[in-house]
Amino acid sequence: MLEMDERKVAAIFKAFGDENRIRIIKLLRSGEKCACKLLEEINVTQPTLSHHMKILCDAEIVVGRKEGKWMHYSISEKGVKQAKECLEQLTTLNVEYKSKSCCEK
């Protein structure tokens, strides 16, 4: 995977960085759910839920599927894979270019 720019990486992790969005993702672990169902379970108004769903979808962590007047949301396997690779790439020590710590007594 090509290394993403900092802005994109930050956006992905930002999407994970909110308690209510964490709750939403947890609810989606048991499979696709429509917005009205999610709304019953988390303690926010409908516009706030819609806002969170947009952030999760923009970050490609969640995908939405419109069916009539309902929106069904589910965890995006592709997006999750990307997030994991991102975290992996970000945190893997690069021994090849390893340098001594700069300041010495």
Add this chain to the structure above:
Amino acid sequence: MLEMDERKVAAIFKAFGDENRIRIIKLLRSGEKCACKLLEEINVTQPTLSHHMKILCDAEIVVGRKEGKWMHYSISEKGVKQAKECLEQLTTLNVEYKSKSCCEK
């Protein structure tokens, strides 16, 4: 691993959710670096860097080691492992309790 509460999970990902902190982490991939070196590479003032390092350390993504007047920072293998497990746990479909999507035409 025990499932962490939403607050803690959000805090970990929040720490990854800032462009400058992403840059800092990337710099640490090549090994331990002191604050002054990091400061040369990212475009913020010294107190701002200090602030970011605190957030990264609090989230246990980075560890600091004081040596005389210098602070040496490095990626925490333990913290990174925890973040990865957290992401894994959060995004793994729970087929056991899988339910039909609620709203049907």
Add this chain to the structure above:
DNA sequence: GAAATGCATTGACAAATATCTATATGTTGC
């Protein structure tokens, strides 16, 4: 087509966050 329903968008507002300057704290070398 009018009413009802589900969701998105807009605009306002409060809380959280990133940033800076100024200052404090701790360490080293003279």
Add this chain to the structure above:
DNA sequence: GCAACATATAGATATTTGTCAATGCATTTC
């Protein structure tokens, strides 16, 4: 001890973000 240096803390400020009420836009149902 004092000056120089590295980092942390405090306080102020601007920006971002999470939230809500109000409204708009589809879609369904009668």
